[in-house]
Amino acid sequence: MGGTGLLAATANATRAAARTRRARAAGGDGTPEQIHLTWGENPATGVVVSWASPEPATRPRVRIGQRVIKAEPRQYTDGINGETVWTYHARVDGLRPGATYAYAVTADNDSDAADPFTATFRTAPHGRAPFRFTSFGDLATPNTAWVLSYGQSAYAVEVVESFQPLFHLLNGDLCYADLNPTVQPEVWRDFGNNNQTSAANRPWMPCLGNHEVEFDNGAQGFTSYLTRYTLPDNHVTGFGGRWYSFRIGSVLFVSLDADDVVYQDAGAFVTGPAALAPAASTGHPAIEPGTSFYVRGYSGGVQTAWLERTLAAGRDDPAVDWIIVQMHQCACSSSATGNGSDLGIRQQWLPLFDRYGVDLVLNGHDHDYERSFPVRGADTNVGHEVATGAVVNTLRPHPVTTTDNGVFDTSQGTVHLTLGCGGTDANLDDYGTDTADGQHQAKVFTQANRPAPTSTADVFTRAGAGAVEDASWSAKRDTSTGYGIAVFDVHPDPEDFGGHTSITVTQYHAVGADPVNPTTGAKGAPTPDYTEFETFTLIRPRRA
Ligand SMILES: [Fe+2]
Numbered sequence: 001m002g003g004t005g006l007l008a009a010t011a012n013a014t015r016a017a018a019r020t021r022r023a024r025a026a027g028g029d030g031t032p033e034q035i036h037l038t039w040g041e042n043p044a045t046g047v048v049v050s051w052a053s054p055e056p057a058t059r060p061r062v063r064i065g066q067r068v069i070k071a072e073p074r075q076y077t078d079g080i081n082g083e084t085v086w087t088y089h090a091r092v093d094g095l096r097p098g099a100t101y102a103y104a105v106t107a108d109n110d111s112d113a114a115d116p117f118t119a120t121f122r123t124a125p126h127g128r129a130p131f132r133f134t135s136f137g138d139l140a141t142p143n144t145a146w147v148l149s150y151g152q153s154a155y156a157v158e159v160v161e162s163f164q165p166l167f168h169l170l171n172g173d174l175c176y177a178d179l180n181p182t183v184q185p186e187v188w189r190d191f192g193n194n195n196q197t198s199a200a201n202r203p204w205m206p207c208l209g210n211h212e213v214e215f216d217n218g219a220q221g222f223t224s225y226l227t228r229y230t231l232p233d234n235h236v237t238g239f240g241g242r243w244y245s246f247r248i249g250s251v252l253f254v255s256l257d258a259d260d261v262v263y264q265d266a267g268a269f270v271t272g273p274a275a276l277a278p279a280a281s282t283g284h285p286a287i288e289p290g291t292s293f294y295v296r297g298y299s300g301g302v303q304t305a306w307l308e309r310t311l312a313a314g315r316d317d318p319a320v321d322w323i324i325v326q327m328h329q330c331a332c333s334s335s336a337t338g339n340g341s342d343l344g345i346r347q348q349w350l351p352l353f354d355r356y357g358v359d360l361v362l363n364g365h366d367h368d369y370e371r372s373f374p375v376r377g378a379d380t381n382v383g384h385e386v387a388t389g390a391v392v393n394t395l396r397p398h399p400v401t402t403t404d405n406g407v408f409d410t411s412q413g414t415v416h417l418t419l420g421c422g423g424t425d426a427n428l429d430d431y432g433t434d435t436a437d438g439q440h441q442a443k444v445f446t447q448a449n450r451p452a453p454t455s456t457a458d459v460f461t462r463a464g465a466g467a468v469e470d471a472s473w474s475a476k477r478d479t480s481t482g483y484g485i486a487v488f489d490v491h492p493d494p495e496d497f498g499g500h501t502s503i504t505v506t507q508y509h510a511v512g513a514d515p516v517n518p519t520t521g522a523k524g525a526p527t528p529d530y531t532e533f534e535t536f537t538l539i540r541p542r543r544a
Pocket residue numbers: 173209210211328364365366
């Protein structure tokens with residue numbers, strides 16, 4: 001191992017030195033890195049190839065077959081450290097459904113121009129065809145110099161490849177650059193280069209989480225994210241990239257930004273006692289202790305209106321059986337050490353999920369795995385304030401069954417999965433229990449937890465959720481590890497379940513990866529070994 005590592009390191013150093021010489025000669029290093037795919041407007045016929053380069057690229061482009069596609073450059077200057085980031089986006093359209101393509105990414109000042117980066121990808125199938133996708137959130141980077149980064153992040157990317165999904169859903173909190181505010185571009189770079197192992201071979205479709213909210217980077221702090229990703233058009237002026245939908249076969253995927261509706265304040269935050277001082281070149285003033293970037297309500301209801309239109313159109317479309325929603329924060333999480341559930345989602349979006357029969361909701365935010373029973377409607381006035389014991393209406397999602405027999409008809413209720421099990425160093429697989437009755441118990445944010453002073457001068461904190469409820473919706477929780485990946489196999493043909501179409505879901509988990517197991521106290525380490533935790537099947541009647 002040691003010898004091989006040394007050889008590889010020597011080869012890398014030689015290659016890097018040669019790259020630097022060539023880049024200087026060409027005037028800037030335009031070598032592509034952080035290469036990743038997203039779906040185009042129609043996943044059956046198009047993808048977008050996106051990447052970055054250390055310095056501006058000259059004639060950045062993608063070659064695919066005989067075609068050369070010019071990339072659109074997009075750049076931004078980080079609002080805290082003042083560094084400029086150069087990214088490129090090439091829209092590849094007019095492809096055949098269900099086909100495999102090889103592509104190359106290069107530029108005139110690509111130091112690897114003689115042998116540019118190449119990879120292959122597959123377009124989505126046309127019509128009611130089976131396909132597989134995978135999901136987790138809260139990935140971080142493998143560079144442990146950064147807050148919340150951890151080696152599991154590399155194994156998490158590799159395990160996506162091992163399942164060879166058509167695409168991957170990355171449920172927010174991508175790399176936690178906001179927690180490393182003076183080096184945000186460097187954290188994003190490590191994230192992008194780690195992801196490239198999989199995301200250059202198949203689309204990785206992200207959603208925004210609370211840690212994508214960065215100080216001095218745009219109206220909602222999303223500039224780092226929005227510059228790096230080209231996502232399907234939501235046709236909402238002023239809010240591009242923040243939410244979107246796409247259809248593959250019989251499934252409508254809807255990706256939301258729950259930052260817009262949650263009560264919890266969990267974006268960028270200066271705890272103090274020191275202020276956060278942006279580089280002088282940015283012209284931005286110091287950010288004082290106790291400042292948080294709270295964006296709840298930023299779309300003014302526009303996202304929710306879009307969601308309703310999108311769900312209504314989906315349920316109206318005879319080609320759509322399934323509606324699957326991706327968003328970062330949770331309506332149904334009972335992590336005790338994590339964030340818990342948020343009333344904002346329950347108030348604004350769960351009634352729409354009920355009305356239009358959303359089948360499945362995929363979240364991140366809590367670094368664990370939890371599955372709900374199918375839920376529809378709400379139990380009212382069943383929560384209480386932790387501080388006072390007063391009754392509080394948490395709009396607890398109502399389970400339509402509490403029989404955990406492994407097959408759930410999601411035309412009767414929506415299943416929620418918490419999948420914040422990507423790769424951070426902060427596992428949260430410690431769950432709430434009501435000591436009075438032994439039931440699963442969830443914390444619920446019912447109001448904004450804005451920064452408050454502590455007993456230490458100039459140091460501020462944000463409180464956890466203030467209410468609790470017996471989580472009658474909570475079906476299954478993985479107490480053995482906070483790391484895993486969910487694998488979804490869509491079977492559009494109804495042969496197995498008498499007129500029902502089905503999705504088989506299997507959660508694989510990385511036992512031993514917890515830095516500290518919250519139940520046993522055992523110390524663990526990153527592991528490439530993912531084993532099956534549970535499997536279950538979702539069914540619903542096939543559309544005519
Ligand atoms: Fe989060």
